[in-house]
Amino acid sequence: MQIYDFDTPVTRRGTGCYKWDETPEDGVIPMWVADMDFKTSPAIIDALHRRVEHGVFGYTLVPDSYYDAVISWFKHRHQWTIDRSWIQYTSGVVPALSVIVKAFTEPGHKVIVQTPVYNCFFSSIRNNGCEVVCSPLISHSSPLTYEMDFADLEEKASDERTKLLILCNPHNPAGRVWSREELARVYNICKEHGVIVVSDEIHNELTYRGNRYVPYGTVDEGLENAIVCTSPSKSFNTAGLQIANIICSKAEWREKIDRAINQNEVCDVNPFGVVALQAAYNESEEWLDQLCEYIYSNYEALSDFFAEHLPQLAFTPLEGTYLVWVDISATHISADELTERLLKEGRVQVNSGTMYDPACGQHFIRINIACPRSQMMEGLRRIAMVINGLTEH
Missing domain, CATH: 3.40.640.10 (Type I PLP-dependent aspartate aminotransferase-like (Major domain))
Structure with a gap:
């Protein structure tokens, strides 16, 4: 069985990537747009290379x-x-x-x-x-x-x-x-x-x-x-x-x-x-199966991190997708304000829940965890720094 690498970061900034380049400042970790920061299956890359070589x-x-x-x-x-x-x-x-x-x-x-x-x-x-x-x-x-x-x-x-x-x-x-x-x-x-x-x-x-x-x-x-x-x-x-x-x-x-x-x-x-x-x-089925194992391991790492550093926040069990829905009521500020502060103060970008429900969504954020674990953990540390700074005051 081939073992696929999901840990090695892929540089996407400067490639015309909406997720990374929509916010032009360096140093921002994007955990918002629903695409992944992994290279696709090698079989797909090889097939695309062959198609490119045709030239028409x-x-x-x-x-x-x-x-x-x-x-x-x-x-x-x-x-x-x-x-x-x-x-x-x-x-x-x-x-x-x-x-x-x-x-x-x-x-x-x-x-x-x-x-x-x-x-x-x-x-x-x-x-x-x-x-x-x-x-x-x-x-x-x-x-x-x-x-x-x-x-x-x-x-x-x-x-x-x-x-x-x-x-x-x-x-x-x-x-x-x-x-x-x-x-x-x-x-x-x-x-x-x-x-x-x-x-x-x-x-x-x-x-x-x-x-x-x-x-x-x-x-x-x-x-x-x-x-x-x-x-x-x-x-x-x-x-x-x-x-x-x-x-x-x-x-x-x-x-x-x-x-x-x-x-x-x-x-x-x-x-x-x-x-x-x-x-x-x-x-690409084998690649997909390993991807799902990696994403769920990311979710388990997120769960452990929240238990230790953000126990005041609730989040949904991840049955599917790579998107974690987080209840931020304990921060006592709106999702729109929190996402803005996370970007400005924490240099991490997430989605405000108001995008998905203008009513109850003001108490939620959405976090994309489809990225190398080291990148996700740094993003979570930045989120915790900003949120714990709020609740400490």
Whole structure:
């Protein structure tokens, strides 16, 4: 078995990297944007080298081998059988969500999201003239965990103006990997009220310690009332290559989606994304498994650090993703103020929870731990220095 190196830092500053270069000052540790500071799988790098050596980068015809890779991966790894005709490629999961909202709603319709949730859900809905309907997750303390509020979901799904639910599976930022039983309840509610489930499964490979990602397509078998969006981008750190798939079983729905894809001009994809997806799904499973072990070890190191240095803060158990959701109520300042102080005083950048829930998010921050452990630990030390400085006063 090849052992992959996730400890060696990779210099990203000065490479046009949004995560590192958006803040121009040297010395800032970015723990915000949801990409990883690891090199991707060697198989992906090798495949991209071969494609570069060809030297011509014109418009791309997506080959049959691309579809075969998607189908084989989900069948082998997740026991989900996908028909080739169900797959529609596009440039990313966010564009996919936007075109689906465009295809299945009219301005003034309602779309449900389960907050706190990924911020681009809100813009994908509002940019299409629809109303965001929040169904807040129920939080519990000791430990800090979240579950769906099924009574609230049913109430909001019963509104005749509600057309879609955008599901985050696994959930960003709560770190939940929804169980089959939870997803089955979502299926029953949404089917009864004619609400289409749009499942964003971009974090699907990043699950830990007995928490198994359940493809929504294995709950709603045949995808009679759902559309699934997937991409290798989060799991293999290839977001800049811009490739994603919309999985939809109904031919008439695919026609609507295809029309919206063309109206939004997101029908062409990057040739490197096509190559990278195949190398990820065909040749990189061992790398992925070791990545997940490393990220979870980072989480265990974070847990130990918080227990010793930040015991006043609660945070969610990490079932999936590489994003830790932290309750900062004990600081007695808002998330926006804390993130600003962390950047200015601690030289560390995290996300304010208000991005994911303008209401309760003011008491939370989100921390990205997908980086070499030495870098993460230095970032945590800076966070503790600022927060303990606040609470000591």
